[in-house]
Amino acid sequence: MSTSYYQYQPTGALPVNVPGKQPQQQARHNRTSSGYSQYSVSPPERPESVSTSGAGLYSSASSQYAGSEYDSSSGGATSVDLLDYMNDRLSQAYNPVPLDRNMVKQAQMSGELNAKNRELLALQAQARARLAKTRANFSEGMKAARDVQRDLEWTQKKVQALNGRAAQKYPEQYRAARERYPAADDY
Template sequence: MAAHHSYYHPTMAMNMPSKAPAPAGLYPVGRVAVAPSDFSDTSSTAGSRTTGYSVPSSGYAGSIGDYESSSMSGVDVVDMLNDRVHDAFDPTPLDRGLVTQAQTSGHLNAKQQELLELQALAQRRLKGVRSNFNEGLKTARETKRDLEWTSKRVSALKSKAEKAHPDEYRRATKKYAYSDEY
């Protein structure tokens, strides 16, 4: 498979403005003039669009003066690197992941809110059930007390009737016998 080489060939040299000369031994940061012949597209990432530029593997060993006095055509390295990163990085999977995460987070928050509402409802119902249970216990105690009083009262009336009218009481108990197991 033959490699496709495309190079940037400007029609005229472009002078790059500079603010102040950089200190000796340091390369200027920002826009650097580099000859297009130093670039090739052989180092481009597979699957990305090639722009026809890459950083030369041999490096550049020139001095600051070479940058300033170069009559070679200028290439905007920052723009070139931005284009290469933009072409190499596809944010679509990241965006899909963020969308999925946001949806999942929204569903989780909705379920948690629903759980909190159900928990509050259960607490209110439990409070009502406890109130009803306590009221039922109170009613059961009152009923037991009333039954004990009634039982004592009936026993007292029975013994009084037996003492006051023994013959009639004996005939009535034979005629209307009942068990005391109630």
């Protein structure tokens, strides 16, 4: 059984393919024997003002053509593939531009987040390097402070030892110098 197609193009709508049927009995149809007698006519498109929600679309469409020349029981009309019809209507009603814009925004935000994440990782590595350098400087400073303290203690012991020997060897001069220049302990 060969299937031929008639392409109906309403004004302002995309084409819808409607499969045609071969006439079951040629004697039953009282049409002229032109080349177009095997094609049936698809129902007209519904106006855009008709609501597409609910079952009203299907019930009104089926009741609108009941008993007319499109009645399928008369054998003159072809059945319209409802899935193809709904796909075509959905492709006309669906606008992918906002979705595309949102996907672009999401990709841009993802890229910005990745860049910020890499920047954060670089800053963390830089902070770790600075912390390690600061710890090394601190430990070096602490070592220098201990060396200075040790040197000061050694110097203080030497000064005390020299003062003790000077007080024993030259007691008169030591006392006079001490009165003239008192030690820091005496303040």
